[in-house]
Each structure stands twice: as C-alpha cells, then as structure tokens.
Amino acid sequence: MKPLPMSEVGEIxxxxxxxxxxxxxxxxxxxxxxxxxxxxxxxxPHVSNERAxxxxxxxxxxxxxxxxxxxxxxxxxxxxxxxxxxxxCLGGAGNPExxxxxxxxxxxxxxxxxxxxxxxxxxKCHAYMNQWDKAERHLRxxxxxxxxxxxxxxxxxxxxTYLELxxxxxxxxxxxxxxxxxxxxxxxxxxxxARKYLEFILHMNIAIYxxxxxxxxxxxxxxxxxxxxKNEIVSNSVLLTFYWLRAELARKSHLFEEAIRYSxxxxxxxRLNKNHSxxxxxxxxxxxxxxxxxxxxxxxxxxxxxxDLVDKITPPAKTTTVYSxxxxxxLSQNDLDQAEQMxxxxxxxxxxxxxxxxxxxxxxxxxxxxxxxxxxKKAQSFYExxxxxxxxxxxxxxxxxxxxRLPDFWKQENHSLYLELVDEMI
Numbered sequence: 001m002k003p004l005p006m007s008e009v010g011e012i013x014x015x016x017x018x019x020x021x022x023x024x025x026x027x028x029x030x031x032x033x034x035x036x037x038x039x040x041x042x043x044x045p046h047v048s049n050e051r052a053x054x055x056x057x058x059x060x061x062x063x064x065x066x067x068x069x070x071x072x073x074x075x076x077x078x079x080x081x082x083x084x085x086x087x088x089c090l091g092g093a094g095n096p097e098x099x100x101x102x103x104x105x106x107x108x109x110x111x112x113x114x115x116x117x118x119x120x121x122x123x124k125c126h127a128y129m130n131q132w133d134k135a136e137r138h139l140r141x142x143x144x145x146x147x148x149x150x151x152x153x154x155x156x157x158x159x160x161t162y163l164e165l166x167x168x169x170x171x172x173x174x175x176x177x178x179x180x181x182x183x184x185x186x187x188x189x190x191x192x193x194a195r196k197y198l199e200f201i202l203h204m205n206i207a208i209y210x211x212x213x214x215x216x217x218x219x220x221x222x223x224x225x226x227x228x229x230k231n232e233i234v235s236n237s238v239l240l241t242f243y244w245l246r247a248e249l250a251r252k253s254h255l256f257e258e259a260i261r262y263s264x265x266x267x268x269x270x271r272l273n274k275n276h277s278x279x280x281x282x283x284x285x286x287x288x289x290x291x292x293x294x295x296x297x298x299x300x301x302x303x304x305x306x307x308d309l310v311d312k313i314t315p316p317a318k319t320t321t322v323y324s325x326x327x328x329x330x331l332s333q334n335d336l337d338q339a340e341q342m343x344x345x346x347x348x349x350x351x352x353x354x355x356x357x358x359x360x361x362x363x364x365x366x367x368x369x370x371x372x373x374x375x376x377k378k379a380q381s382f383y384e385x386x387x388x389x390x391x392x393x394x395x396x397x398x399x400x401x402x403x404x405r406l407p408d409f410w411k412q413e414n415h416s417l418y419l420e421l422v423d424e425m426i
Contacts, residue, residue, distance in 0.1 A: 007043035007113050007151050008073045009052050009066075014041040014111060016059050027058060042149055043113060077113065080106070084117055088124070096125035116145035116152050120161045127164060132172050139165045147188075159189040159198055166205060170212075173356035173393045179209040200226065200233050200242075207245050211252075212357045214397035220249040240270050240278035247285045251292070259289045276312040283309075284322050291329055299329055317353035320346045324362045331369055339369055360386050360398050367405060380406075 017027060024034040032051060039047050040055060056063065083106070091099035100122060108118045123139035126132075142161045146152035162185030169178035186202045203226050210219035223245045233239045243266030250259035263286045270279040287302030306322045313319055323346035330339035343366045350359035367382035383402050390399040 005070060005074075006040070006047065006052065008070050008077065009056075010041040010043040011077070011113050012061070012066075012069050012073050013037075013052070013055055013059065016061060017041075020059075027055065032058075038111075041111060043151055044148075080108075080114055084114060084121065088121055091121065091125045091128055094128075096128040100125045110141075110145060113149065113151055116142045116149060116157050116161075117155070119145060120157055120164070123161065123168075124164055127168055127171075130171075132168050135168050136165065139168070153190055154193045156190050156193045156195040156198055159185045159202070160195055161185075162188065163198060163202060163205065166209075170205075170209060171354075173354065175209050175213050175357070176394055179206065179213070182206050182209065197234055197238075200229075200235070200238050204238055204241050204245070207249075208241075211245065211249065213395065216249055216252045219245070220253065223249060236269075236273050236275060237278065240266055240273075240275055240282075243269065244278060244281045244285065247282065251285055251289050254292075256289050256293060259285060263289070276309045277314070277318070280306045280309045280313050280318065280322075284325065287322070288325050291325060291332075294332075296329060296333065300326075303329070315353060316349055317355040317358060320350045320353075320355065320358040320362060323349070324358070324365055327362075327365050327369070331365070331372065334372075336369060336373060340366070343369060356389055356393050357395065357398075360389050360395065363389075364398075364402060364405065367402075371405070 017024075024037050027037055028034045032054060036047060036051055037055060040052050053063070056066070061069070083102075087099045087102050090102070103118055103122055103125070106118065108115055112118075119138045119142035123135045123137075123142060126135035126138060139161050143158055143165070146155075146157040146161065152158055162181050166178040166181035166185065169175075169181060182202055182205050185198075186206070189199060189202060191199065203222055207219045207222040210216075210222065223242060226242065227246065230239060230242055233242070243262055247259045247262040247266060250256075250262065263282045266282045267279060267286075270276075270282060283302050283306035287299045287306065290296070290299035290302060303322050303326050307319075310319050323342045327339045327343035327346065330336070330342060343362055346362040347359065347366065350356075350362055363382050363386045367379045367386070370376075370379040370382065383406055386402045387399060390396070390402065
C-alpha cells in the first residue's frame with residue numbers, strides 16, 4: 001500500500017473529530033490509544049497506515065472519499081501557508097500589531113499542523129515591539145510544538161525559533177544564554193529544509209555574541225568557517241555584517257592592515273547598496289584602527305563620516321560605539337571637555353537602549369577620564385558601576401578589565417572585596 005500523507009490525513013482526522021465534539025479518549029479503544037491518535041493527528045510519520053485507516057473507519061470516513069478530502073486539505077494548507085508568509089512579511093515590514101491581529105483571526109489551535117508557526121510568528125511580533133517576556137513565552141511554546149512535528153523539521157521552525165529566542169536574550173543583555181540558544185538552533189538546523197538562509201544568520205549571530213563577550217579568537221574562527229562561502233549569502237545585510245566582523249575582529253587581533261582592507265571592501269559594497277547601517281559600522285572600525293595607530297586626523301575623519309549617518313541608524317544604540325571612541329580620541333589629545341561630552345552622549349544612548357555591553361565600555365572610558373583628571377573618587381564611582389553591571393550580566397572579561405583599572409587607594413580601602421573579586425577572576 002502506498003504510504004498515506006500523514007500530515008494531511010492527520011489534519012482531516014483532527015478536524016472531523018473536533019467537528020463532532022469528540023475527545024481523543026472518545027475515539028480510543030483496546031486497538032488504539034489516545035497517544036497514538038494524537039500522533040496521527042500531528043502527522044508523526046512512524047505511525048502505521050493501518051492505524052490511520054482504522055481511525056478513518058471509526059470516523060466513518062470512506063477510503064474512496066479520501067483522495068478528494070486530501071486534495072481539499074492540501075489546498076487549504078497551502079492557502080494557510082501563504083497567509084502565514086504574508087503575515088511574517090507584514091511584521092517584518094514594521095507592522096507587528098496588525099500581524100498579531102491577523103494571526104489571532106486565523107483561529108489556529110495548538111494541535112494544528114501549523115500551530116508551531118503561529119506561535120513562532122507571535123513571538124517575533126512581540127520581539128519587534130520589545131515585549132521580551134511575551135515574545136519568550138510564545139517562542140518557547142513554538143519550540144515545544146515544532147520539536148514533535150516532523151513537518152517543522154522540513155520548515156526549520158525549531159531552528160528559526162531558537163534563533164529568535166537567542167536574539168531576545170541578546171537584547172536583554174543575557175549574552176551567554178543568547179549564545180546557547182543560537183548554538184541549539186544550529187544543532188537542529190536542517191540544511192535540506194526550508195529557510196536555508198538561516199545557516200548564515202546563525203553563524204553570524206554566534207560570532208557577534210562571542211565578540212560582545214570578548215571571546216575574539218572564537219568569534220574569528222566562526223567567521224573564517226563561513227568566509228569561503230560568503231558568495232552563497234543572499235542577504236546583503238548579512239554579507240556586510242560578516243565584512244564588519246572580519247574587520248572588527250582583525251582590529252581586535254591587532255591585524256590592522258587586514259582590518260583596513262576588509263573595512264574598505266565592505267564600505268564599497270555598502271555604498272553600492274546604500275546600506276547606511278553597515279557603512280556606519282565599517283567607518284567606526286576604520287576610525288578605531290587609525291586611533292590605535294595614532295593616526296588621529298584619519299581617525300577623526302572616519303568617526304565624523306560615521307556620525308554623518310547617525311540620523312539613518314536604527315537601533316540608535318549602535319551610535320554609542322562612535323561616541324565612546326571619539327571620547328578616547330579626545331582623551332588621547334588631552335581635550336578632556338570634548339571627551340567628557342562624547343562619553344556622556346554614549347552613556348545616555350546606551351542607558352536608554354538598555355545596552356549593557358556598550359554602556360559598560362563607555363563607563364570604563366569615563367572612569368579613565370576622571371582618573372586622568374585626578375578625580376579618583378569620581379573614577380571610583382564609574383568603575384564600581386561597571387563591576388556591578390558586569391557581575392549582573394556575567395561579563396567576566398569586563399569585570400577583569402575594570403579590576404585592572406582600580407586605583408591603588410580603592411584596593412586599600414576595600415581590600416577584602418578586591419581580593420574576593422580577583423579570586424573570582426582567576
């Protein structure tokens with residue numbers, strides 16, 4: 001016997017059962033359990049045709065009617081699939097409220113074959129609106145439903161949901177959790193399934209999270225593992241983000257000529273595609289390279305080129321990097337007033353955006369500024385705030401960087417706490 005298309009057959013059985021007001025237990029008997037009926041309805045492929053046929057007979061669904069019912073069901077599922085794609089596009093285009101309304105109007109329940117997709121899209125919509133708790137609840141439900149439905153292995157729903165869950169944790173400063181979720185996404189990703197573009201986004205996000213955590217060599221390994229395949233990347237923004245990562249990681253590894261090369265290559269692609277956001281990032285990398293090389297005039301020009309794009313940048317938190325690095329530039333020129341002005345701007349933006357990694361970096365530099373001014377008490381207050389934030393979010397490298405900056409008098413006044421923190425870093 002030719003295998004039955006279990007997803008469609010299961011949906012026909014589920015709909016018929018619900019139309020007749022029957023529970024799983026009402027259909028179960030000594031030959032078929034509620035669990036098996038549930039598996040059939042969810043399209044689990046290992047259930048035998050005989051069990052599905054037995055259930056069809058119990059519901060008085062004639063086998064000679066099955067081809068017509070299957071054709072109707074396939075057509076209905078195709079319409080729903082297209083509707084869900086439209087809703088996903090709508091949410092991504094900046095209208096998540098309307099997308100949520102349309103999802104609720106569909107009336108798709110948890111046991112529907114596309115139930116996991118609906119929860120995934122709800123989670124994305126709440127993430128677009130910065131409603132992180134709601135987003136996480138819906139995304140976790142999507143993972144639960146998709147992990148037990150073979151259709152979603154083909155659709156890569158579970159991988160896409162873990163990716164989104166990672167992003168939510170990234171935006172709420174839980175970088176280690178974000179990294180774990182994104183690695184889970186990569187582990188369940190089906191390279192032969194839908195959403196093939198996810199593979200590159202997953203590697204990109206893992207590299208970004210590692211870079212934010214200060215794990216530069218690990219991040220660079222991820223980027224290099226993809227670099228020879230970069231021509232397969234269909235998204236211009238993803239491709240340019242890999243150029244930014246390659247340049248930024250080279251800069252942090254003191255490979256300055258390499259950083260300059262990839263910055264300019266990326267800038268050319270960004271210019272041709274009018275991608276202002278990545279142009280901003282790449283000008284920032286270039287400015288930072290020249291700043292480290294003490295070529296301050298070039299550094300300032302690059303940072304100013306980035307600032308010319310500020311009005312076109314979303315999210316605004318990205319601009320923090322340029323303001324803080326301009327602060328370092330002015331600090332190196334002993335222009336402390338200008339440096340303080342830039343750093344205050346960086347701190348203000350990162351506080352408003354709740355961007356802990358960027359806020360911590362700006363606070364460290366502000367502490368350095370006050371230490372240069374000879375105001376050790378003010379410097380201490382900034383360093384203490386950094387230690388608190390770094391400990392709260394598990395940013396151990398930032399904690400270590402701050403410990404190295406602590407003034408000698410602070411070590412003496414708080415000797416026991418200082419030793420405790422140093423012990424934790426070892």
